[in-house]
Amino acid sequence: MITQGLLIGVSLVVALTAVGLTVLVVVAKLARTHRERATEAALAPHRMPLLILGSGEDDDGAAMAHLLAVDHQAWRTVGPAVTAMLAKVRGEPVEDLVLVLREHGDVDRALAELGSRSVVTRARAAYLLGLVRDRSHVPHLLPLLRDRSAEVRLVAVRALGAIGDPVAAGDVLRALHSVRGHVGVPAFLAAEALLSLGTGGAAALREGLDSDDPTVRNAAALVSGHGTFVSSAPRLRELVDADPDPEVRATAAAALGLVGGADDVPTLARHTAAGEPVELRRTCAAALGEVGHPLAADTLAGLLADPDRRLAQIAADALVQLGPTGIGQLTGVPDGTPAAPAARGALQLARLRAGEGAMA
Structure with a gap:
């Protein structure tokens, strides 16, 4: 039989737990607010030069010079802001921001971090290299398509799509296969990347249409249509007629409508x-x-x-x-x-x- 004392004890424990959780949430929020304010304060002297460089209005080179002169301690705050800006701009500002990152060693550091044991570090490094869009980095990114982490594989596919080198087309298609028992990259993501690679990936797509894996055939057919790869038409006809997978047949038919x-x-x-x-x-x-x-x-x-x-x-x-x-x-x-x-x-x-x- 439950005694009154036991009920009071349980109620007290529940109340103390609730109070403890509330205090923990408040402390965490205060700590986060403090960090955000500290970051804003550290970034404040560099915000205007960053905005000027990112908008392409650094006519006298003063903004570039300012950011290149940022010391190591301040760069820990400024560097992530430069990367965030790089993700938002196009054209000449991209080259300027990449130069700043290179001069501060971020690009070389990212290349080295592709081999890190940390999933977060590998993914972050691949993301930065995708923003840099340097084709010489493609061979360094390709192994990440077989990474044990699904997150890293996703970021690597996006990075390769952003770089746009057709040499990666075959590897991106193969990334649809399961890796060490884990499901491959999503087909829609691989398709987006393949479309970004342009017509140079036509040969890899034709190989993909012959794959034993229906997921690969389906993705190759999808990209053949939306990328208007006319050279894929003969194989698409065969897939419409006789592929054993109903989804592949339908995708090939839709693609044939676009390229046929x-x-x-x-x-x-x-x-x-x-x-x-x-x-x-x-x-x-x-x-x-x-x-x-x-x-x-x-x-x-x-x-x-x-x-x-x-x-x-x-x-x-x-x-x-x-x-x-x-x-x-x-x-x-x-x-x-x-x-x-x-x-x-x-x-x-x-x-x-x-x-x-x-x-x-």
Whole structure:
């Protein structure tokens, strides 16, 4: 049986714990406020030169000279502020800020810290090198794509994308693979980096389309489309036709719509047929609109009465994209037929868009 004394004791412990936690929170907040004020005070004499250099208005070089002359102790505060400014600017100010960082040894220090045992240190070093955008640093960053830390791998991919050297394309694609039992980098992140590498990564993308890993094939197909890598079109057709992964087939179809032409209409049209996966049918219909060739008109018109109303709407919108040939198919749909709702909706939307264009 619980005694009154025990209840009082428990209540007292709970109360003291609550008071202790409150005091701890207050002390932590006061300490943080003190640190922030100390940082602001230390940065104050250097803030204006930093702003001048970062805005590209250091015509007389005084701001550069001021920041280069900052002593080691003050640089512990000023250095992070320079890095933060570097992340926000473009053009000539980037070169000036990078020069300041180089002169204070931050870039060389970052290169050395890529091998640190600390995850935070490795990630911070990779981040800075990405901001510096020096292609000579790419070989130093590539090993981090296989780092045991997911955070470091993410930062390394972003850094390589920022640097933009196509030589990294194959390694970025391979970073999608699992590393030591850990999941690879997210596909969207790898795709963003690959798009930043430009057309020089075309060969690596074609290799990625042949990968045994569906995640790699999917990412390579996605980038092939959004980066308009026309050389990927033959392999994309094969993936649409026969890839064992449904997501890869759909992504390849969307990409083919962006990079393909009249020769790709039969492939895309074939996979709008009933019996194909729903997502693939919809994607192929939309891709036919992106290709924009009149040869697709009959196939798309045949989808206007499809039981999948979303597919019918996509087909109708795609017909609008074909121009006069597609519009003719839509206007020829009789009222009261199963195809009429999708056709009328697409025509109405096309008129609204045309009106907006005229007003613009």
